[in-house]
Amino acid sequence: MTLYYVLAWLLPLAAGAGICLALERAPLAPGAIAAALGNGLLLGLLLTGTLVALTSGGDTSHAFQRTAPWLAVIAVISALVVFRRGVVASAWQRSAERASGVNGSSETPPRMSAWVWLWWLLLAAVVVRLFVLGSEAWLRPTFPWDAWSAWSVKPKTWFLLDHYIAYVEPSRWLAEPAIAQRTSAVWDYPESLAWVQVWFASAAGAWNEPLINLAWTAVLGAMVLLSYGQWRVLGIGAMLAIVLAYALVSLPLIGAHTALAGYADLWLAATFAAAVLAWLRWIRQHELAQLVLALLFALCLPMIKLEGAVWLFGFSLVVVFGLLPRRWRWRAAALVVLVAVIGIALGGFLLPLIGLGWVRVSWGQLVIPVLGALDLHWRPIGTAMLSGMLTLPNWHLLWYLVPVVLIWRRQVFARDRAAVALGVLLALCVMFLFVLFFFTDASAWAENYTSANRLLLHITPVVVTLMALLLADVSLRSRDTGREPPAPTDQG
Numbered sequence: 001m002t003l004y005y006v007l008a009w010l011l012p013l014a015a016g017a018g019i020c021l022a023l024e025r026a027p028l029a030p031g032a033i034a035a036a037l038g039n040g041l042l043l044g045l046l047l048t049g050t051l052v053a054l055t056s057g058g059d060t061s062h063a064f065q066r067t068a069p070w071l072a073v074i075a076v077i078s079a080l081v082v083f084r085r086g087v088v089a090s091a092w093q094r095s096a097e098r099a100s101g102v103n104g105s106s107e108t109p110p111r112m113s114a115w116v117w118l119w120w121l122l123l124a125a126v127v128v129r130l131f132v133l134g135s136e137a138w139l140r141p142t143f144p145w146d147a148w149s150a151w152s153v154k155p156k157t158w159f160l161l162d163h164y165i166a167y168v169e170p171s172r173w174l175a176e177p178a179i180a181q182r183t184s185a186v187w188d189y190p191e192s193l194a195w196v197q198v199w200f201a202s203a204a205g206a207w208n209e210p211l212i213n214l215a216w217t218a219v220l221g222a223m224v225l226l227s228y229g230q231w232r233v234l235g236i237g238a239m240l241a242i243v244l245a246y247a248l249v250s251l252p253l254i255g256a257h258t259a260l261a262g263y264a265d266l267w268l269a270a271t272f273a274a275a276v277l278a279w280l281r282w283i284r285q286h287e288l289a290q291l292v293l294a295l296l297f298a299l300c301l302p303m304i305k306l307e308g309a310v311w312l313f314g315f316s317l318v319v320v321f322g323l324l325p326r327r328w329r330w331r332a333a334a335l336v337v338l339v340a341v342i343g344i345a346l347g348g349f350l351l352p353l354i355g356l357g358w359v360r361v362s363w364g365q366l367v368i369p370v371l372g373a374l375d376l377h378w379r380p381i382g383t384a385m386l387s388g389m390l391t392l393p394n395w396h397l398l399w400y401l402v403p404v405v406l407i408w409r410r411q412v413f414a415r416d417r418a419a420v421a422l423g424v425l426l427a428l429c430v431m432f433l434f435v436l437f438f439f440t441d442a443s444a445w446a447e448n449y450t451s452a453n454r455l456l457l458h459i460t461p462v463v464v465t466l467m468a469l470l471l472a473d474v475s476l477r478s479r480d481t482g483r484e485p486p487a488p489t490d491q492g
Helices: 003-022 032-055 060-084 087-100 114-139 145-151 153-161 170-175 192-204 209-233 238-249 252-259 265-285 288-304 308-323 326-345 382-390 398-408 410-414 417-439 443-447 451-470
Strands: 349-353 357-362 365-368 372-375
Touching: 003 032, 003 060, 003 192, 032 060, 032 192, 032 209, 032 265, 032 288, 060 153, 060 192, 114 209, 114 238, 114 252, 145 153, 153 192, 192 209, 192 288, 209 238, 209 252, 209 265, 209 451, 238 252, 238 451, 252 265, 252 451, 265 288, 265 308, 265 417, 265 451, 288 308, 308 326, 308 349, 308 417, 326 349, 326 357, 382 398, 382 443, 382 451, 398 410, 398 451, 410 417, 417 443, 417 451, 443 451
Parallel strands: none
Antiparallel strands: 349 357, 357 365, 365 372
């Protein structure tokens, strides 16, 4: 392992975490550092891919040397802003207060309770889980068929050729044989992750797939860390947050996408979760910087995978809906529905979706430029969907627990604006999946238990966040004292 490869991890983390810490306000809330590190690693990797695409298309084997100075400059500038705003000073002060007691007392701190030991045990379980999944990715080259045939083919080609070459549709490739270009069945897939792979290959000095694929383990770690940190900032207790963090990292399908690295779905799930959690902080605490961060992550969604365009569209609708004055929200929603109905009655209308182009919506049909025409009619695949969610070893007991929590804690929606907003967003996501699977040829994805689970994966971290909001005021109380279990004394 070379110094370049080590720096290939440290520079995106420093740049991304610096940006996220610069957006935090002092004094830091519990969990803020964990949130900044998790968000920072994910943001840093996405930023790195963008910079590599801009700087290294003509010399991919030296992508690291061309891009690293830009990341270093961003990291330094961000660090200066962080120190200037006193964020680090507030973190040190908070740590010192916790170490010596809130009032500066030097008394011996009390022994850790069983709850704190349990918190550390679950944290260790999360770390062990990440280590095991990373070891699996380290042991083999890119293994899943879709991973090497769809997602790795472009970066491997660019790196081995030492320059960028366009991938075009097959008909154009056949019509222009003299032009240096290539084609594949998925020639129009987004390329952000391809440039991230070029970054790590350049730093490693070769197309070393185990070293490249460790990025998937890092993304899962970032997703769990940012989720835990943002939950804590949103007021979720440390015990509940670590329990849900372990529940998230232990889901079998998430583990499969990490160990068998190469798919884009885990990246999309992490980025969607990051956008939603930053948005929830803006709703709860009116932090404009978090709204900016949410929109930044949301705009990355269609750059990762085509389905990201749909999640971006739904997310944008809910964000705009929430920005309207309360008396105008339902009127605006009714107006949107009315315009859509009239448009369909008049023969259809065009809907612009970033990443998908102009989608034509008409009665009984959707025409998506990159997918073609989708005929809409009912497909009875309910049994297959329920089997995939409830009987196959993909999700543990998640989809059993979600309806129980929704029913048991339904009263939270009456008093928590953030829970309502998140519920509306997830309702839109579920509506999209319902139409996709029950009314289009994508029903085959549910019947053969393939992409249906992958699409559910995209929203799973957000579903866990909704459970965190609903369970936030359910206390784990000590049986003998009747008091809340003490939180661990770390900043995260």
